[in-house]
Amino acid sequence: MNAEEILERIENAKAKAGRTDRIYFAAVSKTRTVEEMKEAESIQWVDFFGENRVQEAEAKRKAFGESRIPWRLIGHLQANKARKAAELFDHIDSLDSPDLAQRLNRIAGELGKVIPVLIEVNTSGEASKSGVDPENFLPLLDAVRGLGNLRLDGLMTVGPITEDEREIRRSFAQLRGLAENARERTGLSLPVLSMGMSGDFELAILEGSTLIRIGTLLFGPRNYA
Ligand SMILES: *Cc1c(COP(=O)(O)O)cnc(C)c1O
DSSP, rough: OOOHHHHHHHHHHHHHHHHSSEEEEEEETTTHHHHHHHHHTTTTTOEEEEEEEEHHHHHHHHHHHHHHSSSEEEEEOGGGGGHHHHHHHHHEEEOOHHHHHHHHHHHHHHHOOOEEEEEBBSSOOTTTOOOOOOGGHHHHHHHTTTOOTTTEEEEEEEOOOOOHHHHHHHHHHHHHHHHHHHHHOOOOOEEEEEEEOOOHHHHHTTTTTTTESHHHHHHOOOOOO
């Protein structure tokens, strides 16, 4: 694991951005074994695991046992997996429709818990990406804020697939702008801006990310066998 190098790059990006606040770190553990995840758990500045599939996470969470680190769902959530996801994950970061929000809220109520969530926004315009379109963000925000068993912590996005740094920064800046609008509209503090992966986390830090999601840089290339 490249822990030292990652930490140094985060510190450099923070210095460049003139930031001294804390940036949280999610180890994106999709496709990784429980053994690899245990190793990541032992790195003290790793704050979360990020998994993108409910089924994979279910098997691993059982095998993992007690975890120092909360688990976040960062992949698209289908309605029929909402209950399982609500049982399994400590955070759900991929809220992308009023229907899903209502369903999760009802299930959370039945489970007697409040689920911390992020709204995922598609800021890249890429059809393959999940997340609510920016023009549908406010209606979704208004739907979520009325739901007592969901706690809205902030926003998440996945940057565009391009080498063009301006384009990537535009995407992250858009998420930051939406969060600012949402704070004004709701009075919520919405502290979490989850953006930045192995290929673009430094740009995300420059644009105000408070939670980066790193897989490849930490664990090495993924092998989808
Ligand atoms: C896989 C994934 C990541 C991590 O990607 P890397 O490029 O391996 O760092 C981050 N966020 C989401 C939503 C992902 O699906």
